Amino acid sequence: MGRKKQARVRMRCERCRRPAPVDLRSKAAEGWNGKWEAGSLAFVLCPVCQTSAESAEAEINAAALTVGTEDGGKFMADPVLCLTGTLAEPGTVLYGHDHLQRIAQTGQAVELTLIEQMPPATRCVPMAGGVMVYPPRPPS
Numbered sequence: 001m002g003r004k005k006q007a008r009v010r011m012r013c014e015r016c017r018r019p020a021p022v023d024l025r026s027k028a029a030e031g032w033n034g035k036w037e038a039g040s041l042a043f044v045l046c047p048v049c050q051t052s053a054e055s056a057e058a059e060i061n062a063a064a065l066t067v068g069t070e071d072g073g074k075f076m077a078d079p080v081l082c083l084t085g086t087l088a089e090p091g092t093v094l095y096g097h098d099h100l101q102r103i104a105q106t107g108q109a110v111e112l113t114l115i116e117q118m119p120p121a122t123r124c125v126p127m128a129g130g131v132m133v134y135p136p137r138p139p140s
Contacts (some may be wrong), residue, residue: 014043033058036078036129039112061128068125068132077130080113084120095124095131 011020019071024044031047033054041066050051052089065075076082079099085091093100121136
């Protein structure tokens with residue numbers, strides 16, 4: 001029996017309801033801005049509807065993402081849980097304490113990305129919409 005393909009709902013601008021590009025990472029989506037809440041993309045704004053402050057915030061977030069990846073980091077979108085151990089033997093929680101609290105309260109771990117057995121020297125730096133993960137650098 002075949003699996004039913006899940007339909008992807010096309011997002012619309014929160015203010016004017018203009019349809020957003022299907023692929024929000026594409027060239028067509030340039031200038032669109034999204035708002036992340038509780039690890040999910042809550043809504044998007046088209047370039048026309050954004051305030052100058054919202055546009056500036058998006059530019060700052062994009063620059064931080066560029067700098068982070070150029071410095072050897074890898075961006076992981078929320079919700080994500082980064083552990084030095086495993087789920088059974090967690091070790092240290094490097095990122096995702098808030099997600100663990102939400103799971104404890106609701107009993108739901110919807111679409112949570114779990115990254116296990118990270119080296120203890122890994123740095124996890126929170127940023128808009130997720131975390132920048134910097135693996136330890138080998139000694140020079």
